[in-house]
Amino acid sequence: MFPPYYVTNLDTQPERWQRMEKVSQFIGRPITRIPAASPSEFKNKSYFSEQLQRPLSFPEIGCFYSHRKVWEKILSGPSPYAFVFEDDAVISPKITTLEEFLNKESFSFDIVHIENPRKGPFFLT
Numbered sequence: 001m002f003p004p005y006y007v008t009n010l011d012t013q014p015e016r017w018q019r020m021e022k023v024s025q026f027i028g029r030p031i032t033r034i035p036a037a038s039p040s041e042f043k044n045k046s047y048f049s050e051q052l053q054r055p056l057s058f059p060e061i062g063c064f065y066s067h068r069k070v071w072e073k074i075l076s077g078p079s080p081y082a083f084v085f086e087d088d089a090v091i092s093p094k095i096t097t098l099e100e101f102l103n104k105e106s107f108s109f110d111i112v113h114i115e116n117p118r119k120g121p122f123f124l125t
Contacts, residue, residue: 003010003079003099005029008036008066009087010109016087036087037065
């Protein structure tokens, strides 16, 4: 069984979604679009991050709300895990190697966050 692949994408960025549809064909896995949160959906207009020790920007707040939509989708689905990407992600076809590993092994993690270290601060959990 393949895990679901989810991509957050703003309604105002259809060209990014079109690119992700091509990525889906390239990696051989279906990708489900989750509409990203827009500022009008924000319950609070400002948040302070204890982890980062600074206020979050509007894009960061939007990212949080968008990913929360995906977490809710994962929790309501049958798969024990899913892959979650933003619409500018570069995904290798070798992602299926990770799928195979996760299907064979038992694991105990909640989130694995992988990001390009040249893009800025990153962490693995």
